[in-house]
Amino acid sequence: MAKPTQARTTHAARPTHHGLLPQAPYESYAAYAKATGDSAVAKARKSSPDAILAEVERSGLRGRGGGGFPTGTKWGTIRKHPCTKRTVICNAAEGEPGTFKDRWLIRKNPYAVLEGMLIAAHVVGTHELYIAIKESFRKEIERLQQAIEELKSAGVLEGYALKIVAGPEEYLFGEEKALLNVLEGQGPLPREAHYPPYERGLRGTAESPNPALVNNVETFAHVPSIVRHGAE
Numbered sequence: 001m002a003k004p005t006q007a008r009t010t011h012a013a014r015p016t017h018h019g020l021l022p023q024a025p026y027e028s029y030a031a032y033a034k035a036t037g038d039s040a041v042a043k044a045r046k047s048s049p050d051a052i053l054a055e056v057e058r059s060g061l062r063g064r065g066g067g068g069f070p071t072g073t074k075w076g077t078i079r080k081h082p083c084t085k086r087t088v089i090c091n092a093a094e095g096e097p098g099t100f101k102d103r104w105l106i107r108k109n110p111y112a113v114l115e116g117m118l119i120a121a122h123v124v125g126t127h128e129l130y131i132a133i134k135e136s137f138r139k140e141i142e143r144l145q146q147a148i149e150e151l152k153s154a155g156v157l158e159g160y161a162l163k164i165v166a167g168p169e170e171y172l173f174g175e176e177k178a179l180l181n182v183l184e185g186q187g188p189l190p191r192e193a194h195y196p197p198y199e200r201g202l203r204g205t206a207e208s209p210n211p212a213l214v215n216n217v218e219t220f221a222h223v224p225s226i227v228r229h230g231a232e
Contacts, residue, residue: 056071062219
């Protein structure tokens with residue numbers, strides 16, 4: 001009977017819950033790491049970007065911002081882009097009337113969002129990351145700032161620049177091309193439709209288009225679990 005008991009104990013000690021929302025907010029990065037197990041960022045960095053990209057593609061993950069665009073396809077397009085000046089941007093400008101899912105996720109588990117962004121940066125080959133969020137989301141900004149400082153202290157952000165940009169209240173701020181304009185210091189107005197961010201990104205020009213990977217809060221948050229446990 002000793003062996004079955006030992007087997008059950010070992011299995012129970014491993015994380016089996018892949019949901020994003022804990023019952024109570026994670027109090028610290030250490031608490032998040034204890035609950036989730038292996039560091040998804042460390043695991044991704046030990047693997048090739050192509051291997052991680054293939055796993056994200058196999059998972060079938062789609063954008064959780066409303067458009068449902070295949071995440072792996074977007075990442076792969078930027079990875080193959082001839083311009084090597086790239087950025088990773090998290091769209092946290094949740095503006096649909098009555099919506100609160102992204103803000104709730106940031107309040108309870110900002111670490112999955114940040115880990116997902118860092119994994120994406122590894123895949124597309126950049127060290128420049130931004131979180132675009134409405135200035136009025138004070139609680140969420142404070143939570144993200146705290147989490148970023150914890151990741152810095154843990155050495156996870158070494159060599160990376162991750163900046164929070166607080167933007168206006170306008171509904172259009174949540175549209176990804178208008179969001180790029182805000183990051184560049186302009187108003188929240190959309191760009192030409194034939195220049196999506198993965199073709200012309202932050203401070204992009206015809207000579208240097210600077211493709212940008214823009215994903216939703218929840219989209220990034222799903223990535224660490226895919227890296228830890230596989231596409232299935």
